[in-house]
Amino acid sequence: MSGGFAVLPTRNASDCFSCGRRSLCLAGDLNDSRLTDYDERVQQTQTFQPGESVFTMGQPFEGIYLIKTGFFESYWVTEGGGSKVTGFYIPGDILGLESLGQESHIYTTEALTAGTVCLVPVSMLWENTETSLALTQKMLKFMSRIILSDTELIYSMATMNANQRIATFIFNLATRMERAGFRKGELTLQMQRVDIGSYMGLAEETVSRVFSRFNDLGILSINRRNIQHYDLDKLHEIACGGDLPQ
Amino acid sequence: MSGGFAVLPTRNASDCFSCGRRSLCLAGDLNDSRLTDYDERVQQTQTFQPGESVFTMGQPFEGIYLIKTGFFESYWVTEGGGSKVTGFYIPGDILGLESLGQESHIYTTEALTAGTVCLVPVSMLWENTETSLALTQKMLKFMSRIILSDTELIYSMATMNANQRIATFIFNLATRMERAGFRKGELTLQMQRVDIGSYMGLAEETVSRVFSRFNDLGILSINRRNIQHYDLDKLHEIACGGDLPQ
DNA sequence: CGGAGTGTTGACTGAACTCAACCTAAGTGG
DNA sequence: CCACTTAGGTTGAGTTCAGTCAACACTCCG
Numbered sequence: 001m002s003g004g005f006a007v008l009p010t011r012n013a014s015d016c017f018s019c020g021r022r023s024l025c026l027a028g029d030l031n032d033s034r035l036t037d038y039d040e041r042v043q044q045t046q047t048f049q050p051g052e053s054v055f056t057m058g059q060p061f062e063g064i065y066l067i068k069t070g071f072f073e074s075y076w077v078t079e080g081g082g083s084k085v086t087g088f089y090i091p092g093d094i095l096g097l098e099s100l101g102q103e104s105h106i107y108t109t110e111a112l113t114a115g116t117v118c119l120v121p122v123s124m125l126w127e128n129t130e131t132s133l134a135l136t137q138k139m140l141k142f143m144s145r146i147i148l149s150d151t152e153l154i155y156s157m158a159t160m161n162a163n164q165r166i167a168t169f170i171f172n173l174a175t176r177m178e179r180a181g182f183r184k185g186e187l188t189l190q191m192q193r194v195d196i197g198s199y200m201g202l203a204e205e206t207v208s209r210v211f212s213r214f215n216d217l218g219i220l221s222i223n224r225r226n227i228q229h230y231d232l233d234k235l236h237e238i239a240c241g242g243d244l245p246q
Numbered sequence: 247m248s249g250g251f252a253v254l255p256t257r258n259a260s261d262c263f264s265c266g267r268r269s270l271c272l273a274g275d276l277n278d279s280r281l282t283d284y285d286e287r288v289q290q291t292q293t294f295q296p297g298e299s300v301f302t303m304g305q306p307f308e309g310i311y312l313i314k315t316g317f318f319e320s321y322w323v324t325e326g327g328g329s330k331v332t333g334f335y336i337p338g339d340i341l342g343l344e345s346l347g348q349e350s351h352i353y354t355t356e357a358l359t360a361g362t363v364c365l366v367p368v369s370m371l372w373e374n375t376e377t378s379l380a381l382t383q384k385m386l387k388f389m390s391r392i393i394l395s396d397t398e399l400i401y402s403m404a405t406m407n408a409n410q411r412i413a414t415f416i417f418n419l420a421t422r423m424e425r426a427g428f429r430k431g432e433l434t435l436q437m438q439r440v441d442i443g444s445y446m447g448l449a450e451e452t453v454s455r456v457f458s459r460f461n462d463l464g465i466l467s468i469n470r471r472n473i474q475h476y477d478l479d480k481l482h483e484i485a486c487g488g489d490l491p492q
Numbered sequence: 493c494g495g496a497g498t499g500t501t502g503a504c505t506g507a508a509c510t511c512a513a514c515c516t517a518a519g520t521g522g
Numbered sequence: 523c524c525a526c527t528t529a530g531g532t533t534g535a536g537t538t539c540a541g542t543c544a545a546c547a548c549t550c551c552g
Contacts, residue, residue, distance in 0.1 A: 076397065080486035084401050098394060101387030106394060126383060130374070136382040137372060141347030143389040148344060148352060150396035151322065155330050157403030158447030162540065193499065201404030203541055208500055224499070224549085240326035408508065439531065449509055454532055470517080470531075493552105500547070509539090515532070522525090 015039055021068050024092035024180070026120065026138055034131045043119040048072075048111035054095055056108045063121040065095040070115015071190040074107040075198070085198040088112075088173070088191060092180050097143055100125075112190040157201050160239070165200045166210040167238035170220070174230055189225040217245055261285055267314050270338035270426070272366065272384055280377045289365040294318075294357035300341055302354040309367040311341040316361015317436040320353040321444070331444040334358075334419070334437060338426050343389055346371075358436040403447050406485070411446045412456040413484035416466070420476055435471040463491055 016027055016039040027038050045068065048054060054065055057077060072089040086107055089095060095117065099105045125136055149172075156168050178184050189196070193211075194204040202210075215222050219238070220230040238244065262273055262285040273284050291314065294300060300311055303323060318335040332353055335341060341363065345351045371382055395418075402414050424430050435442070439457075440450040448456075461468050465484070466476040484490065 076401065078401065078486075082401075082405060082487070084404060086397055086400070098390060098397065101390035102394075106397070125386070128376070128379060133374060133379045133382065136379065136386055139386060140371070140382055140389065143386065143393065144344060144347035146393055147389065147396065148348075150393065150400065151332055151344065151352070153400055154332070154396065154403060155322065155324065155328075157400060158330060158444070159328060192497095198404070204498095205500080205542085206540060209540090212500070240324070241328070438529095450530095451510085451532080452508060455508095458532070495551095497550085498548085500545105502545085503543090505540105505542080507539100507541095508537105510537080511535090513532100513534080516530085518528090518530100520525100520527075522523105 015044065016042065019068070021091065025066055025118075026094070026135060026142075028138075030131070030134055034134055037129070037131045038124075038135075041121060041124050043121070045116050045118060047114070047116050049114055050111055052111050054109045054111070054117060055105045057105055059105050061096070061099045061102055061104050061122060063119050063124075064097055064100070065109075065117040065119055067091050067093050067095065068116040068118060070117075071112040072109055072115060073112055073191060073195060074109040076107050083198075085191075085195045088199065090176055090180050094142060097139075097146060100139075100143075156239075162202055162206050162210050163213070163244060164239050164241065165202060166196075166207065166214070167219075167235045169196060169200055170227070170230060171232060171235040171239055174232060174235075185230065186226075186228040187230070189227065213244070219245070261290065262288065265290075265314070267337065271312055271364075272340070272381060272388075276377070276380055280380055283375070283377045284370075284381075287367060287370050289367070291362050291364060293360070293362050295360055296357055298357050300355045300357065300363060301351045303351055305351050307342070307345045307348055307350050307368060309365050309370075310343055310346070311355075311363040311365055313337050313339050313341065314362045314364060316363075317358040318355055318361060319358050319437060319441060320355040322353050329444070331437075331441045334445065336422055336426050340388060343385075343392060346385075346389075402485075406487075408448055408452050408456050409459070409490060410485050410487065411448060412442075412453065412460070413465075413481045415442060415446055416473070416476060417478060417481040417485055420478060420481075431476065432472070432474040433476070435473065459490070465491070 016022060016025075016035055019025070022028055027035055027042075030038055046054075046065075048070070054072065055062075067089055069091055072093075072095060073085055074087045074089070074095070075083055075085045077083045086098075089109075095109050096105065098107060100122075120135075124132060125139070126132070152168075152172075156165050160168065173189075174187055177187050193207045196202075197204045197207045200207070211222050214220050218231075219234045221228045234245065262268060262271075262281055265271070268274055273281055273288075276284055292300075292311075294316070300318065301308075313335055315337055318339075318341060319331055320333045320335070320341070321329055321331045323329045332344075335355075341355050342351065344353060346368075366381075371378060371385070398414075398418075402411050406414065419435075420433055423433050439453045442448075443450045443453045446453070457468050460466050464477075465480045467474045480491065
């Protein structure tokens with residue numbers, strides 16, 4: 001920021017300096033000169049409508065996307081023709097990390113709601129600059145966290161029954177939403193039952209049954225996609241293998 | 247390499263320049279000056295006996311370990327007290343990546359056989375040097391590949407039956423072993439049935455039954471831990487959901 | 493009002509788990 | 523060298539949880 005001019009940015013409202021969501025972002029703690037560098041290279045604020053794809057499997061890998069607003073999901077189609085939901089993403093999450101080392105995208109990622117994202121081009125990561133080093137180091141930590149949450153998912157698949165899986169799913173989603181600044185104690189599911197089932201390795205009907213069960217037992221109130229009064233403690237207890245209450 | 251001296255190294259045989267496994271290593275394609283830097287900082291060739299731990303859960307994260315020789319496994323103990331095998335590692339693999347962004351180790355990692363590893367201290371990764379940039383970039387790709395294989399494991403857990411899981415397990419292990427230079431068509435399992443079960447989300451007895459089934463159907467010959475004449479094509483077909491032959 | 497998409501509930505079935513018995517190989521010690 | 527022990531692996535029988543198939547309910551929208 002050279003000179004003694006007003007602090008208010010002359011740039012338009014979508015640049016990194018004035019972005020209200022910078023604390024959630026990869027660029028969160030870059031210093032001013034690096035942020036200037038970063039800001040000039042990142043493609044800011046692309047908008048998507050529900051059902052639109054951010055990228056599709058096999059498409060050349062052009063970079064990673066930081067979610068500013070909206071909800072997204074990714075899925076994977078296997079050789080055998082099966083498909084599986086591989087993740088749900090909320091504001092602050094990064095799309096495309098799984099394809100970093102690849103030539104092309106591994107997953108297809110779609111908007112579940114209207115949403116906006118910023119693209120960090122892959123070229124920024126592999127070049128030899130201070131900004132690049134700061135980014136790669138930050139991304140290592142991001143990816144390590146992804147590996148961790150994958151581990152937990154694998155654990156849940158390998159050892160948990162249906163009640164535990166759904167308890168884990170809601171517990172994790174609620175926790176992430178709260179951390180990202182959403183209201184505590186209630187949330188709206190942005191995805192279908194069949195997609196939750198695909199993600200957690202359960203049939204659609206089983207997901208539905210478990211939600212009904214939790215509702216009847218007072219662990220949460222659910223009506224279609226609206227969840228209210230969820231009890232994180234009980235969910236956590238169930239996820240850890242505790243018996244269902246009553 | 248300054249001057250016109252003999253090419254043979256004056257260093258001892260355990261340094262990076264003379265290491266026969268460098269092509270498998272993180273340092274694989276560092277240029278000479280960076281490799282010198284790297285070589286001086288890496289702690290070479292620690293030895294472990296079967297059952298010894300390389301690191302344990304909760305221990306401060308000191309760095310990542312490159313496997314030169316031997317086989318290792320990692321496991322995770324959950325809040326609820328359950329434990330689960332989280333990975334099997336062969337020469338060329340890296341131990342500890344899941345803890346990169348953390349203060350302390352997430353998994354415990356043990357030697358399954360006698361083995362040797364090199365430690366890359368965490369400090370090397372977070373500093374601001376050319377070597378560090380080269381390493382972080384290479385590690386991003388490594389971690390992206392881990393995320394990919396986790397995805398496949400999650401898929402297998404979510405959608406595959408016992409035959410498919412074991413076929414996948416053997417297919418992947420055999421492929422990795424072949425790529426790491428082991429003899430094709432036969433392999434020795436270095437782990438117990440119960441650990442394979444824990445890893446793949448199956449009971450020990452189910453693992454045993456599936457091995458017997460595969461043996462009877464001629465997909466492989468197995469005697470305790472020795473597998474011979476495995477048929478990668480058939481395994482792949484089963485993994486993709488094909489019916490069992492005959 | 494009718495139709496489509498999504499979610500719920502019921503009845504039946506089957507694959508994998510649990511529990512138990514048994515087998516085999518590799519020590520170990522007298 | 524053989525008897526005994528132990529850990530790991532195999533096989534069998536009964537049970538159970540979640541999948542499948544089917545019918546129905548609710549909501550939205552033209």
